[in-house]
Amino acid sequence: DVKVTQSSRYLVKRTGEKVFLECVQDMDHENMFWYRQDPGLGLRLIYFSYDVKMKEKGDIPEGYSVSREKKERFSLILESASTNQTSMYLCASTPNRRWDRDLAGELFFGEGSRLTVL
Amino acid sequence: AQSVTQLGSHVSVSEGALVLLRCNYSSSVPPYLFWYVQYPNQGLQLLLKYTTGATLVKGINGFEAEFKKSETSFHLTKPSAHMSDAAEYFCAVLHNTDKLIFGTGTRLQVFP
Numbered sequence: 001d002v003k004v005t006q007s008s009r010y011l012v013k014r015t016g017e018k019v020f021l022e023c024v025q026d027m028d029h030e031n032m033f034w035y036r037q038d039p040g041l042g043l044r045l046i047y048f049s050y051d052v053k054m055k056e057k058g059d060i061p062e063g064y065s066v067s068r069e070k071k072e073r074f075s076l077i078l079e080s081a082s083t084n085q086t087s088m089y090l091c092a093s094t095p096n097r098r099w100d101r102d103l104a105g106e107l108f109f110g111e112g113s114r115l116t117v118l
Numbered sequence: 119a120q121s122v123t124q125l126g127s128h129v130s131v132s133e134g135a136l137v138l139l140r141c142n143y144s145s146s147v148p149p150y151l152f153w154y155v156q157y158p159n160q161g162l163q164l165l166l167k168y169t170t171g172a173t174l175v176k177g178i179n180g181f182e183a184e185f186k187k188s189e190t191s192f193h194l195t196k197p198s199a200h201m202s203d204a205a206e207y208f209c210a211v212l213h214n215t216d217k218l219i220f221g222t223g224t225r226l227q228v229f230p
Contacts, residue, residue, distance in 0.1 A: 004161070031216050040127060042208060042222035043162075050216070058217075090161060094216065105152050105212040109161030 006110040023091030030096040032074035124221035141209035150212035
């Protein structure tokens, strides 16, 4: 089974702190994603990466950055946490399906990291 | 731009009753559509998907969805709800080849 592991299930941080959310997948997937989940807003894409050292902005990248130094690890960074970044953060991965669209869209998710910024 | 709209943020049914969760899509190209489920304190998992071909798609746990182009809909149904079906359900559409655009979610409650 594919396993996507997020390092922390629950975090409490203070405004202005630098926050790292770590995600590791064990299935050699090329693509990795960070989503933010808020009630009434569903999942919104923050950043994604198609390969090591590659990153692309999603729909709400402001206030976030990412790092992908190794294929299996995709980190989300909040340079200076703010209260409006209190949320559930979900990491996901999938193999590269660009040449087989019928298999695309099947994401494997981690269990989420619930971040509270005070 | 592609998008999905889920009608109803909360749906409540009795155990054994029909489950109907609504999703409408907007897409300028033939859409690839998905339903994901999130059980309490867990990540999302794929329930079913429509790509091409048969418009009635069957998924896990007895769920199915029908793609209706004329109505731009992809509603999720289950004939008889179980208590274990209580969860949040997300409809999604594939953008390009790998990005999923999610709806706002529908929380399903099942009463005994």
